[in-house]
Amino acid sequence: EAQVTQNPRYLITVTGKKLTVTCSQNMNHEYMSWYRQDPGLGLRQIYYSMNVEATDKGDVPEGYKVSRKEKRNFPLILESPSPNQTSLYFCASSSLTSSGEQFFGPGTRLTVL
Amino acid sequence: QKEVEQNSGPLSVPEGAIASLNCTYSDRVSQSFFWYRQYSGKSPELIMSIYSNGDKEDGRFTAQLNKASQYVSLLIRDSQPSDSATYLCAVSLYNNNDMRFGAGTRLTVKP
DSSP: OOOEEEEOEEEEEEETTTTEEOOOOOOOOSSEEEEEEEETTTTEEEEEEEEEEEEEOOOTTTEEEEEESSSBOEEEEESSOGGOOOOOEEEEEEEETTSSSEEEOOOEEEEEO | SSSEEEOOOOOOEEESEEEEEEEESSSSTOOOEEEEEEEEEEOOOEEEEEEHHHHHHHEEEEEEEEEETTTEEESSSSOOOGGOOOEEEEEEEGGGGGGGEEOOOOEEEEE
């Protein structure tokens, strides 16, 4: 089954404790992206990657890091989480030769205390 | 000015009615337009895409695009309670890396 997976789905942590949210897709997509979703603000892009070893900042990259060492994986790293990073996070992927449809993972709800 | 604007709602329609969802965008050179549906606590899923002016129909859904007015809409005919969700409008310039989402319109279809 074609899918995007994220782990963990739910996470409660404390300020300053490094964490990683994993994202993996099995569709051989070149493009992967991370979004955060907050009430009233919609989906805002954090980082994106056009292919392996090619990452770039989105609209709200501060406090986040990413890497793309393999085509299927695109982890999101919070080196020192803060309460303002409490949010719902989505990973998405798409083929650069497609019509633009992005496939979303199930989401990770993060709470930073 | 937000790049993609939608009425946040909630929009409430009775079962069987037509639901009309609207979206405006600020970048005149936008090329691709999408409507995603998001159920509460779930991830967005694509329901319609449109690239040229006019109407595009898919079952009970019709997307309408007017690039001159920088306006895109989604009509849902014969609305069902299962259509109750938040609808996200997304706009892209050329490819995926510049996709912008609106904040979404929450639709409730009452039986």
